Amino acid sequence: MSSSIRRGALAAAAIAFSITSLAACGAGNNAQTLEVKPxxxxxxxxxxxxxxxMVITQPDPKAGGPAVVSATIFNTGTTSQTLDSISVEGDGSAEISPAKGGGSVTVPAGGSLVLGGKDNATATLNNMDAAVQNGNAQKITFSFSKTGEVNLRAFVVPAESYFTKWGPSNIPSTPSPTGSPSEHATPTESATGTPASGAPGTPAGEEPGSDTTTESGSSEQ
Incomplete structure (x- = not known):
């Protein structure tokens, strides 16, 4: 997918979010849930x-670090189901963790599960591949205990703007430039305004400013 198409996909995702979020309050289950992107x-x-x-990557591609899968999952059945695995085409399986503690991640009967964001379950992709790039529509496979596999294609976006609070919680700091000013040599004293010994215009062995003309005059008498 070309870079121009990727930029268009990112823009479309952001526009869709900004428009539909205005009407989410009265749209019921099929719209915004806990402010997740509609x-x-x-x-x-x-x-x-x-x-x-969504697959949400690091805000700075050069920083490295994991990506995450963000989604809202509804269970309209009468029995709960566990979310057994999530895989992203070109990136392998995600590490799934519940909102609190350990164990399995469950979608309750007649309820919902939110992946991504503060205090929610998480699905972390620790091995980002070059095939997963911002702007792509990447295939994601969700596997459930009863329903089995559920496939769809989702945008890959960086954790910026609308997607910041749903993105990775582990964001590496950007490396600082190597070397610091303190490591460089300091200027010599001759640069401070005090001529060093042997500076141009000063005879060697004499102090700067000495009156040489007076000495030559006394020797003539």
Whole structure:
């Protein structure tokens, strides 16, 4: 996918967010849930509906570090289901963690699960591949205990602007430039305004400013 197409995809995702978020309050289950981004990738299989799916990368591509999968998952069935795995095409499987403690991540019967963001379950991609680039529509596979696999394509976006609070919590600091001013040699005293010994215009062995004409005059008498 060319860079121009990727930039267009990112712009479209941001515009979709800004427009649909204005009408989310009265749209029920199929819109904004806990302020997760609306009107992004969505699909339904059996009792499971996946909405607002995104792969969110580091804000600075050069910083390295993990990416995350963000989504809202609804379970319309009468029994709970566990989210067993998430895989992203070209990047392998995500590390799934519940909002608190350890164990499995569950989508309750008649309820929902939010992936990404503060105090929510997380799906972390620790091995980002060159095939996963911002602006791509990447295939994501969610696997559930009862429904099985649910596939869809979702935008890959950096954790900027609208997507900052849903992005990776582990953001490496940008490396500072090597070397500091203190490591460089300091100026010599001759640069401070005091001529060093043997400076141009000063005879060697004499102090700067001595009156040589007086000495030559006394020797003539």
């Amino acid at each position: 009107d992004n990738a969505a699909t339904s299989v059996g009792d499971i509906k996946v909405q607002n799916a």
